[in-house]
Amino acid sequence: LAGGKMLQIKRALHALNPAEIANLLVSLPPRERMLVWEMVSPEDDGEVLLHVPESVRTGLIRQMDTAELVKAAEELEIDDLADFLEHLPETVTQQVLKALDADDRARLERVLAYEPDTAGGLMNTDTVTVRPDVSLDVVQRYLRLRGELPPHTDALFVVDRYGAYLGALPLDKILTRAPEELVANVMERETPAIPAGESAHDVARRFESADLISAPVVDAKGVLIGRITIDDVVDVIRSEAEHNMMSMAGLTEDEDLFAPVRSAMSRRAIWLGINLLTAFAAASVVGRFESTIAQVTALAVFMPIIASMGGIGGSQTLTLMIRGLALGQVGRGNFRFLIGKEIALAAFNGLLWGLVVGGVALYFFDNGLLALVACLAMLVNQLMGACSGVLVPLLLKRIGVDPALAGSVVLTTVTDVVGFFALLGLGTLILL
Amino acid sequence: LAGGKMLQIKRALHALNPAEIANLLVSLPPRERMLVWEMVSPEDDGEVLLHVPESVRTGLIRQMDTAELVKAAEELEIDDLADFLEHLPETVTQQVLKALDADDRARLERVLAYEPDTAGGLMNTDTVTVRPDVSLDVVQRYLRLRGELPPHTDALFVVDRYGAYLGALPLDKILTRAPEELVANVMERETPAIPAGESAHDVARRFESADLISAPVVDAKGVLIGRITIDDVVDVIRSEAEHNMMSMAGLTEDEDLFAPVRSAMSRRAIWLGINLLTAFAAASVVGRFESTIAQVTALAVFMPIIASMGGIGGSQTLTLMIRGLALGQVGRGNFRFLIGKEIALAAFNGLLWGLVVGGVALYFFDNGLLALVACLAMLVNQLMGACSGVLVPLLLKRIGVDPALAGSVVLTTVTDVVGFFALLGLGTLILL
Numbered sequence: 133l134a135g136g137k138m139l140q141i142k143r144a145l146h147a148l149n150p151a152e153i154a155n156l157l158v159s160l161p162p163r164e165r166m167l168v169w170e171m172v173s174p175e176d177d178g179e180v181l182l183h184v185p186e187s188v189r190t191g192l193i194r195q196m197d198t199a200e201l202v203k204a205a206e207e208l209e210i211d212d213l214a215d216f217l218e219h220l221p222e223t224v225t226q227q228v229l230k231a232l233d234a235d236d237r238a239r240l241e242r243v244l245a246y247e248p249d250t251a252g253g254l255m256n257t258d259t260v261t262v263r264p265d266v267s268l269d270v271v272q273r274y275l276r277l278r279g280e281l282p283p284h285t286d287a288l289f290v291v292d293r294y295g296a297y298l299g300a301l302p303l304d305k306i307l308t309r310a311p312e313e314l315v316a317n318v319m320e321r322e323t324p325a326i327p328a329g330e331s332a333h334d335v336a337r338r339f340e341s342a343d344l345i346s347a348p349v350v351d352a353k354g355v356l357i358g359r360i361t362i363d364d365v366v367d368v369i370r371s372e373a374e375h376n377m378m379s380m381a382g383l384t385e386d387e388d389l390f391a392p393v394r395s396a397m398s399r400r401a402i403w404l405g406i407n408l409l410t411a412f413a414a415a416s417v418v419g420r421f422e423s424t425i426a427q428v429t430a431l432a433v434f435m436p437i438i439a440s441m442g443g444i445g446g447s448q449t450l451t452l453m454i455r456g457l458a459l460g461q462v463g464r465g466n467f468r469f470l471i472g473k474e475i476a477l478a479a480f481n482g483l484l485w486g487l488v489v490g491g492v493a494l495y496f497f498d499n500g501l502l503a504l505v506a507c508l509a510m511l512v513n514q515l516m517g518a519c520s521g522v523l524v525p526l527l528l529k530r531i532g533v534d535p536a537l538a539g540s541v542v543l544t545t546v547t548d549v550v551g552f553f554a555l556l557g558l559g560t561l562i563l564l
Numbered sequence: 565l566a567g568g569k570m571l572q573i574k575r576a577l578h579a580l581n582p583a584e585i586a587n588l589l590v591s592l593p594p595r596e597r598m599l600v601w602e603m604v605s606p607e608d609d610g611e612v613l614l615h616v617p618e619s620v621r622t623g624l625i626r627q628m629d630t631a632e633l634v635k636a637a638e639e640l641e642i643d644d645l646a647d648f649l650e651h652l653p654e655t656v657t658q659q660v661l662k663a664l665d666a667d668d669r670a671r672l673e674r675v676l677a678y679e680p681d682t683a684g685g686l687m688n689t690d691t692v693t694v695r696p697d698v699s700l701d702v703v704q705r706y707l708r709l710r711g712e713l714p715p716h717t718d719a720l721f722v723v724d725r726y727g728a729y730l731g732a733l734p735l736d737k738i739l740t741r742a743p744e745e746l747v748a749n750v751m752e753r754e755t756p757a758i759p760a761g762e763s764a765h766d767v768a769r770r771f772e773s774a775d776l777i778s779a780p781v782v783d784a785k786g787v788l789i790g791r792i793t794i795d796d797v798v799d800v801i802r803s804e805a806e807h808n809m810m811s812m813a814g815l816t817e818d819e820d821l822f823a824p825v826r827s828a829m830s831r832r833a834i835w836l837g838i839n840l841l842t843a844f845a846a847a848s849v850v851g852r853f854e855s856t857i858a859q860v861t862a863l864a865v866f867m868p869i870i871a872s873m874g875g876i877g878g879s880q881t882l883t884l885m886i887r888g889l890a891l892g893q894v895g896r897g898n899f900r901f902l903i904g905k906e907i908a909l910a911a912f913n914g915l916l917w918g919l920v921v922g923g924v925a926l927y928f929f930d931n932g933l934l935a936l937v938a939c940l941a942m943l944v945n946q947l948m949g950a951c952s953g954v955l956v957p958l959l960l961k962r963i964g965v966d967p968a969l970a971g972s973v974v975l976t977t978v979t980d981v982v983g984f985f986a987l988l989g990l991g992t993l994i995l996l
Contacts, residue, residue: 149773149774151772151773151774151775152773155773155891155892155893158891158893159888159892159893159894159895159897159898160898161898161901161902161905272739275736275739275740276739276740276741276742278740279740280736280740281736281739281740283775284718284775284777285736286716286718286735286777303718303735303736303739304707304712304713304717304735306739307704307707307708307713307735307738307739308707308708308710308711308712308713309708310708339798340583340798340802341581341583341584341587342581342583343583343715343716343795345716345718345777345794362777362794362798363775366771366772366794366798366801369798369801369802369805370772370801370802370805373801373802373805373806373809374805374887376809377805377808377809377812377883377887378883378887380809380812380883381879381880381882381883381884382876382880383880383883383884387884389884389885389887389888389893389894389902390898390901390902390905391905392905393905393908393909393912396905396909397909397912400877400880400909400913401912401913401916401917403876403880404873404876404877404913404917405917407872407873407876408869408873408917408920408921411868411869411872411873412869412924414868414869414872415865415866415868415869416865418864418865418867418868419865419928422861422862422864422865423861425857425861425864426858426861429854429855429857429858430854432850432854432857432864432867433847433848433850433851433854434847435850435864435867435868436843436846436847436850436867436868436871436980436984437840437843437844437846437847439868440839440843440846440976440980441836441839441840441843444814444835444836444839445832445836447813448813448814448815448832448835450813451809451810451812451813451815452813452815452819452821453821455806455809455810455821456591456821459587460587460591461587461590461591461821461822462591462821463591465591466591466592466593466822469593469822470821470822473593473822473823473824473825473828476825477825477828477829477832480825480829480833481832481833481836484833485833485836485837485840488840489840492844496851544872548868548872552868
């Protein structure tokens with residue numbers, strides 16, 4: 133990023149859309165990120181900020197002065213602006229609100245009244261509405277007068293004179309049906325209105341299952357207050373799917389791969405600290421059997437095998453359960469089938485790989501009883517892994533803890549503790 | 565699912581859309597799944613089959629006779645039909661092709677010519693095209709004659725008389741611009757055409773970054789051959805995001821939580837078998853130090869702590885890298901920053917938790933040298949975890965292996981082997 137290249141970069145930036153610029157910024161180490169950020173043209177600033185993960189956004193916003201922030205905010209659509217305001221210091225928020233005209237301010241406040249992870253928080257207020265008792269011809273004349281439609285408008289919404297939602301009027305119907313037909317006869321009544329309080333998760337499921345592009349949002353009285361478009365829903369879908377994967381490693385889906393060391397430090401350290409506590413639990417089991425190990429050191433050789441195989445088997449079940457819970461596929465009705473199936477699988481795998489491990493024990497240590505101990509410990513720990521894989525996420529969910537976040541810590545603690553206990557305990561019973 | 569309830573279920577099924585029925589089927593154990601599947605009305609069969617994961621689909625298709633399959637196929641759009649045909653036995657495919665009219669067969673063959681995970685495989689052939697030299701008024705009269713537009717049509721495509729793609733004509737432009745304007749003056753030239761060979765992954769990134777709803781697909785000569793709509797892209801986005809998480813547990817994103825035991829057995833067993841091999845590698849390190857363990861059994865207590873902490877630390881780095889690689893954020897330019905940052909984090913965490921573990925060793929075993937060994941082993945293994953977390957996915961990618969699938973196996977093998985080697989090796993050097 134030497135001086136001479138600045139102009140080249142600036143030109144390249146102009147060719148990118150905000151999402152692409154955001155992706156570039158996310159891929160840059162902190163120092164380069166700030167340099168490039170200063171070169172982004174001010175009218176893109178707002179949208180770029182919305183496309184980067186929260187952790188990156190904070191750093192970029194810190195770099196901007198109030199005037200720049202107000203300018204960036206002015207370029208945004210209402211729903212995006214609402215998201216954006218959440219991340220600004222209070223003083224800047226006040227200035228942005230002042231800079232808006234009364235109409236926009238009222239619309240913004242309507243969106244801000246809802247939690248960001250609800251339909252109300254996702255919605256945009258730029259709906260175009262028509263009455264049911266006019267003809268398509270009138271609608272079309274109105275549209276021509278009105279000029280350009282908001283982006284991602286695939287349908288107008290039909291409301292009565294109190295603003296209550298009646299149905300959707302897709303653009304292609306206006307174009308393909310006879311001009312003299314009434315809106316009431318052409319509109320689609322089955323397009324469901326989404327209650328403003330519905331969770332973003334449910335909204336995403338709804339869009340996915342009905343292949344929606346936009347959908348109306350209504351308040352408790354059925355009055356149309358906005359619409360949700362697919363582009364915002366795609367963000368929800370991606371971040372939900374990533375949430376599970378990142379949580380399983382104790383990270384958030386907003387984690388910044390290129391965060392400065394200092395900001396990543398505390399969260400990573402805490403996660404390792406939690407895992408250290410659970411490792412102590414496993415180690416203390418080993419500690420209880422120190423005298424057994426002193427007499428049969430071969431048991432120490434099998435410790436990592438039994439423990440890790442239990443963890444791997446359990447993790448497979450756990451991963452399936454976490455996704456199943458997220459997609460709403462696991463419930464009381466199929467629990468019994470599920471646990472039965474996972475136990476059957478674990479019994480099969482436990483026996484199969486237990487016999488292999490027993491065979492290895494027999495070959496290298498020439499000790500039939502040691503082989504029996506290793507085989508039994510493998511079977512016990514596979515069964516334990518399967519049961520924990522099913523039960524741990526269900527129990528965590530019941531007590532309100534995110535199974536994706538805490539599931540693998542709890543599961544591997546169980547499989548480590550049980551694995552060591554089975555191996556060393558059986559060893560003490562059978563070998564001494 | 566007693567006899568009396570059948571009617572109730574049948575009625576409930578009628579109220580669900582195909583995606584919802586698919587979700588219900590996925591949540592059912594095999595026997596109940598087949599019962600409900602028989603109650604789904606034939607005109608929904610095709611779409612339901614497309615919404616269930618591949619593993620479930622195979623089971624459902626096996627249940628249907630040829631006549632039912634042909635009927636289901638007839639209800640589908642061309643792009644969906646192409647997907648569907650891939651999963652049918654060859655004889656049924658032939659019969660479906662025979663049942664289609666010549667026109668549809670030609671369109672279907674165009675889609676089938678492309679790999680399913682490319683733009684050509686994702687596309688639908690139901691484009692509505694217009695010429696650039698006509699007025700909007702003419703376009704509108706044509707649309708009214710033509711009648712209903714294909715679902716998710718937000719734009720018509722403008723082509724020259726050889727069929728080459730020129731631009732997009734959004735429906736809202738037809739509605740809001742003056743009727744006498746020419747298509748050529750109104751159309752959007754910047755809407756990019758997607759080459760048919762582009763990967764589904766790149767198509768998804770393109771839709772996400774430009775917030776597209778539909779996009780034209782062209783062949784090598786620039787001739788418009790179809791369009792891709794956002795609903796198909798959403799499926800790609802979800803399955804890619806889930807792919808990483810499922811792969812890390814040795815599962816596929818198609819894995820069926822409620823699969824019968826037999827069909828889940830072989831894949832799970834293979835994954836455990838691979839992991840057993842790597843566990844043997846770690847165990848063989850322990851085996852080399854059997855005499856050290858016999859003399860200082862306390863070392864066995866610290867084995868699980870050092871190994872698991874290395875694995876956890878490395879997995880955090882690995883998870884970030886896998887997502888970064890999937891999103892195209894990791895490259896040559898930022899590699900050096902990345903590895904430097906991860907090493908710095910690991911050094912900090914290794915020292916911090918090494919000192920804690922050393923303190924515990926001192927307290928319980930009253931042995932300063934043992935404390936030193938545990939602390940150093942922790943530091944070494946954290947550093948190793950961080951380096952593997954960065955390097956393993958990059959190397960796997962270079963040799964063409966999916967980092968999400970093989971990454972955690974390789975990483976934990978490294979951290980187990982190095983962890984045991986550091987702990988027991990240092991123990992041999994310092995304590996004996």
